[in-house]
């Protein structure tokens with residue numbers, strides 16, 4: 261019922277805009293992306309929330325960031341060089357996770373809290389440098405990127421939002437030793453030799469975009485992977501055996517070990533197939549008329565790609581609802597773009613610029629969680645009782661937190 265209502269809201273507003281008649285009220289546009297961030301990520305709940313604030317009929321302005329901005333993102337974020345240069349952020353946060361899990365051995369742990377803190381720490385460090393999370397950072401405008409960004413989305417108008425982000429950028433520029441993401445954006449803004457002008461507002465929107473995208477998708481994927489593994493002990497045993505045989509006796513899995521973990525990579529792909537954190541890609545607009553099968557698509561048609569449904573399509577996958585990582589054994593299918601039946605990071609020119617960073621964060625974190633700990637269900641809980649219910653929020657995530665019990669795998673430690 262609610263989804264039907266939301267659908268009508270979007271259709272009615274686009275029609276009104278096209279006709280040039282008196283426009284319904286709607287949220288203020290962010291420069292460059294309009295309201296795209298709201299439709300792309302917060303579909304079910306935020307549309308409902310926005311309709312309470314504006315009207316059951318409202319206008320969403322779905323501009324998109326210019327392609328050249330995206331190219332800049334790709335060149336910096338998608339490069340393995342950048343991913344490697346932030347290995348210290350990933351390692352520090354995984355160390356913190358291991359310590360906190362080790363302090364809660366045999367206790368019930370809310371994994372959602374732990375994993376969100378990990379993703380927030382990694383992406384926060386990429387943005388703000390090594391001071392993120394330290395005392396030096398505490399007096400800055402906000403200590404928690406995700407929480408504060410959520411608050412800002414809900415409560416601040418664009419006029420309040422930008423000065424606030426601007427103050428953070430001003431306060432933090434140049435503080436860290438290594439160039440972090442904010443430094444990189446500031447450098448872009450000041451670089452006169454660019455063929456295009458990167459305005460301050462561009463910088464702020466890119467900054468915001470990257471954080472919300474990066475933190476929620478990464479943590480959501482790790483939590484779905486752990487949910488599937490605890491529900492499927494055969495797969496859990498197999499992936500743990502692979503990691504433990506491959507790593508031998510060590511204090512933890514290191515970054516360079518992950519490329520050897522073939523089955524773990526299949527587990528991650530299978531998680532992306534069944535639980536793409538962005539279930540529907542941000543809309544594309546047809547630039548000219550073309551055909552899909554027997555159907556004609558008119559220019560300017562908005563196209564939504566349902567990645568979630570493609571991942572579960574029985575015409576594309578055998579037993580699509582089964583969590584069966586072996587389906588990728590010997591298969592070339594990958595999430596890097598060309599395979600249209602696995603579109604968890606999107607495809608084409610708009611493919612996620614944080615792909616390498618996201619995939620590496622997920623694989624490395626899971627490798628350590630599975631190497632160092634056995635995982636058990638809460639007392640009296642059966643595997644079939646684990647809820648796999650989804651919730652549309654910033655990403656398609658678990659409706660309820662995942663509570664598990666970490667048990668020490670001390671036999672493995674050197």
Ligand code: HEM
Nearest residue numbers: 469470473474477478538604605606607610611612614618
């Ligand atoms: C598991 C991890 C991740 C998944 C599954 C994911 C998925 C996606 C998807 C599906 C899109 C839309 C692509 C399209 O339209 O074809 C996207 C866009 C984007 N992602 Fe990711 N992402 C992840 C991690 C990250 C990380 C770590 C960052 C940055 C630190 C990031 C930054 C972005 C940005 C900035 C965009 C928008 C690009 C644009 O404006 O065109 N993502 N992501």
